[in-house]
Amino acid sequence: MAIKSVIKSTGAYLPEKILSNQDLEKMVDTSDEWITQRSGIKTRHIAADDQTTADLATLAGRDALERSGLSAGELDGVIVATTTPDQTFPSVAVKVQAALGIPAGLAFDVQAVCSGFVYALAMADNFIVRGQARRLLVIGAEKMSSIVDWKDRTTCVLFADGAAGVVLEAQESADESVTARGIHSTHLYADGNLRDLLYTDGGPSSTGTSGHIKMQGREVFKYAVSHMATVVNEALEENGISADDVDWLVPHQANIRILEATAKKLEMPIEKVVVTVDHHGNTSAASIPLALHEAVCDGRIKQGDLLLLEAMGGGLTWGSALIRF
Numbered sequence: 576m577a578i579k580s581v582i583k584s585t586g587a588y589l590p591e592k593i594l595s596n597q598d599l600e601k602m603v604d605t606s607d608e609w610i611t612q613r614s615g616i617k618t619r620h621i622a623a624d625d626q627t628t629a630d631l632a633t634l635a636g637r638d639a640l641e642r643s644g645l646s647a648g649e650l651d652g653v654i655v656a657t658t659t660p661d662q663t664f665p666s667v668a669v670k671v672q673a674a675l676g677i678p679a680g681l682a683f684d685v686q687a688v689c690s691g692f693v694y695a696l697a698m699a700d701n702f703i704v705r706g707q708a709r710r711l712l713v714i715g716a717e718k719m720s721s722i723v724d725w726k727d728r729t730t731c732v733l734f735a736d737g738a739a740g741v742v743l744e745a746q747e748s749a750d751e752s753v754t755a756r757g758i759h760s761t762h763l764y765a766d767g768n769l770r771d772l773l774y775t776d777g778g779p780s781s782t783g784t785s786g787h788i789k790m791q792g793r794e795v796f797k798y799a800v801s802h803m804a805t806v807v808n809e810a811l812e813e814n815g816i817s818a819d820d821v822d823w824l825v826p827h828q829a830n831i832r833i834l835e836a837t838a839k840k841l842e843m844p845i846e847k848v849v850v851t852v853d854h855h856g857n858t859s860a861a862s863i864p865l866a867l868h869e870a871v872c873d874g875r876i877k878q879g880d881l882l883l884l885e886a887m888g889g890g891l892t893w894g895s896a897l898i899r900f
């Protein structure tokens with residue numbers, strides 16, 4: 576009997592305020608046409624000034640917990656992927672733990688920018704498979720609006736806020752094939768030599784400020800398409816399956832052109848790709864669980880579907896997770 580980490584439930588929270596491309600036209604020298612053509616983004620959610628990442632994460636975590644049918648007392652811990660914590664320390668995760676009444680157990684943040692959720696999921700899976708935890712809440716939460724330079728049209732039109740997550744539960748299974756429910760593989764990568772392609776120009780030990788996002792868009796685009804296709808192919812090969820066996824690709828939502836190019840490279844119809852970038856924008860670590868939750872709620876993703884999650888972000892970092900939902 577092998578232990579698998581099964582997704583018991585998903586949950587999400589999106590801030591009330593919606594910022595449209597037309598709104599952005601009034602803030603910087605841009606147009607709905609440019610943003611739509613280059614990124615596929617039409618609207619995005621922006622947190623209220625007094626809403627922190629921990630507030631978003633707590634609401635998303637509560638939603639996932641309620642949908643799981645479990646009580647907070649049954650969880651062994653919480654991992655939050657975020658690049659926009661409320662404070663340098665303590666972590667967002669301990670705030671979520673306290674707010675939801677999760678008993679003493681592991682709680683920490685993961686910083687891998689847009690790949691953060693895949694990194695956090697891989698860590699949670701390792702704790703569960705090793706028997707160090709039976710049930711974990713894994714959340715991606717971001718207030719990207721707090722590190723965007725709202726005068727920089729090359730970045731402010733892309734990023735947005737939100738939070739979402741999953742409850743993972745250990746389940747024993749005699750079936751070791753990909754037909755069994757649970758996480759079947761995770762692959763994580765980083766190449767720090769490429770860190771200057773996407774970064775913030777500040778931090779606690781350098782400037783004493785959180786800084787603003789700086790990005791070499793074209794270069795990031797190139798790496799995003801090639802790395803995403805490589806990790807996806809690696810996941811398929813390791814599990815002995817083909818792209819046809821995958822029911823849904825749930826990618827990090829950075830840009831519709833990256834999603835289309837990745838699907839094309841994999842010879843996967845775009846209809847099998849969950850796309851939310853048009854109404855979520857790029858919510859960094861929150862984007863994959865937000866897309867997952869949306870597709871579960873609207874009935875596209877059903878129990879038993881084979882999902883391939885993949886992401887690339889600042890660092891550069893990238894990774895994948897193959898999951899039987």
Ligand code: ACO
Pocket residue numbers: 604605606609610613614689728729730732733773790791792793794795796799827828829830857887888889
């Ligand atoms: N509105 C109007 N014009 C703009 C805007 C804007 N918001 N932003 C830039 N421009 C102008 C530029 O100034 C430039 O003008 P110029 O030709 O006179 O110099 C022109 O548009 C073209 O700029 P490029 O940066 O070359 O445009 P590109 O086609 O590369 O698109 C984009 C930019 C959308 C950022 C694209 O490169 C991209 O999607 N890159 C991927 C980066 C990404 O998604 N990062 C997110 C984080 S990483 C991740 O999540 C994968």
